[in-house]
Amino acid sequence: MFDDLLLLKxxxxxxxxxxLGVCSSNLISYFESLGSTRMSRGENPASWMLNxxxxxxxxxxxxxxxxxxxxxxKAWKESYNYGVIQLQVSEATESPDESKKITFDSKYAxxxxxxxxxxxxxxxxxxx
Numbered sequence: 599m600f601d602d603l604l605l606l607k608x609x610x611x612x613x614x615x616x617x618l619g620v621c622s623s624n625l626i627s628y629f630e631s632l633g634s635t636r637m638s639r640g641e642n643p644a645s646w647m648l649n650x651x652x653x654x655x656x657x658x659x660x661x662x663x664x665x666x667x668x669x670x671x672k673a674w675k676e677s678y679n680y681g682v683i684q685l686q687v688s689e690a691t692e693s694p695d696e697s698k699k700i701t702f703d704s705k706y707a708x709x710x711x712x713x714x715x716x717x718x719x720x721x722x723x724x725x726x
Contacts, residue, residue, distance in 0.1 A: 611671035616679055
């Protein structure tokens with residue numbers, strides 16, 4: 599039901615971001631490449647990815663010594679997909695094309711007096 603996903607682990611760190619692909623193929627291949635259990639035929643990809651995040655996937659330490667649990671957030675920042683997304687973001691923000699730049703008339707969606715009026719009406723209703 600989704601085209602793109604921003605998946606966060608506890609603590610709010612990104613563990614996957616981007617297009618899911620057909621039948622979540624991009625998401626599945628990414629996590630399987632990290633060493634997670636393979637997704638069973640007919641299994642729900644949403645349930646599967648949540649189970650994967652709970653797994654303790656052991657990988658060799660940075661010094662090549664003792665194995666340690668995989669840090670999904672660190673693995674994401676070292677992945678090819680992360681680099682592609684960072685490149686896309688930098689291209690979009692640094693585009694010399696003026697027609698693509700987003701500008702706003704003000705910092706807020708409504709004028710201050712309208713915002714204050716709405717908030718005061720809300721507070722009166724709450725206290726009533």
